[in-house]
Amino acid sequence: MGRKPCCSKEGLNRGAWTAMEDDILVSYIAKHGEGKWGALPKRAGLKRCGKSCRLRWLNYLRPGIKRGNISGDEEELILRLHTLLGNRWSLIAGRLPGRTDNEIKNYWNSTLSKRGFLISPWRGGGHDDGNAAAGAVPNLPMPIGYELGGAGGGGEAGAVDLEALLGQLEAEEDDDGDHHHHHHQQQQQEEEVPSSLGDEDDDYLELAPWLL
DNA sequence: AAGTATCCCAACCGCGAGAGC
DNA sequence: GGCTCTCGCGGTTGGGATACT
Numbered sequence: 582m583g584r585k586p587c588c589s590k591e592g593l594n595r596g597a598w599t600a601m602e603d604d605i606l607v608s609y610i611a612k613h614g615e616g617k618w619g620a621l622p623k624r625a626g627l628k629r630c631g632k633s634c635r636l637r638w639l640n641y642l643r644p645g646i647k648r649g650n651i652s653g654d655e656e657e658l659i660l661r662l663h664t665l666l667g668n669r670w671s672l673i674a675g676r677l678p679g680r681t682d683n684e685i686k687n688y689w690n691s692t693l694s695k696r697g698f699l700i701s702p703w704r705g706g707g708h709d710d711g712n713a714a715a716g717a718v719p720n721l722p723m724p725i726g727y728e729l730g731g732a733g734g735g736g737e738a739g740a741v742d743l744e745a746l747l748g749q750l751e752a753e754e755d756d757d758g759d760h761h762h763h764h765h766q767q768q769q770q771e772e773e774v775p776s777s778l779g780d781e782d783d784d785y786l787e788l789a790p791w792l793l
Numbered sequence: 794a795a796g797t798a799t800c801c802c803a804a805c806c807g808c809g810a811g812a813g814c
Numbered sequence: 815g816g817c818t819c820t821c822g823c824g825g826t827t828g829g830g831a832t833a834c835t
Contacts, residue, residue, distance in 0.1 A: 595805080636804065
């Protein structure tokens with residue numbers, strides 16, 4: 582895959598966004614819609630790379646964004662979903678109306694991880710090296726006996742079918758809103774954060790019963 | 794009151810996947 | 815079928831704000 586030229590281009594602004602840049606971006610998207618991030622900066626007259634514009638929009642400017650004050654319910658949900666999904670912040674964010682993956686990631690790294698909730702062993706550490714804390718998982722709320730079926734050759738009875746679980750989640754993402762998860766959160770934005778996982782979520786909780 | 798340490802959040806970077814040519 | 819480009823994700827960093835000494 583061709584390495585993308587990216588933002589390190591001469592003459593582009595970097596660092597914090599100004600109010601004027603925000604205005605330009607918001608009004609451009611209001612007029613033309615999201616997408617075409619690569620072409621957006623030039624068309625909108627912004628001296629930013631497309632990636633930077635996208636990030637600013639998704640994490641800050643998009644309507645419906647909630648900022649700060651993560652409630653106890655939300656925190657609990659984050660913990661459960663992280664146990665289930667590992668560091669799949671975008672999926673977790675998809676379950677938290679108005680929250681962004683970046684915010685959840687920050688919240689996790691700055692708050693929860695300090696309380697001893699480290700990275701889940703399976704997807705945790707992401708790809709490759711899986712350096713970060715792949716080993717130590719002191720407070721993982723998964724009881725012994727719920728071993729991961731895959732890889733190591735554990736499997737056996739009682740093992741969670743993680744792949745099925747993930748497939749299910751991802752399928753939901755798809756039909757929830759033909760676009761990606763960020764979009765459906767506005768309509769299901771009846772304000773309230775689910776105090777626990779909603780009905781549809783029970784499906785995958787069946788596959789991860791220790792969360793109940 | 795001043796200096797230093799720590800925390801938190803916005804933004805950047807690098808990579809992989811998928812779409813289009 | 816292979817190559818290039820765009821998009822999206824997760825990890826990391828920088829800097830401002832706040833707390834502590």
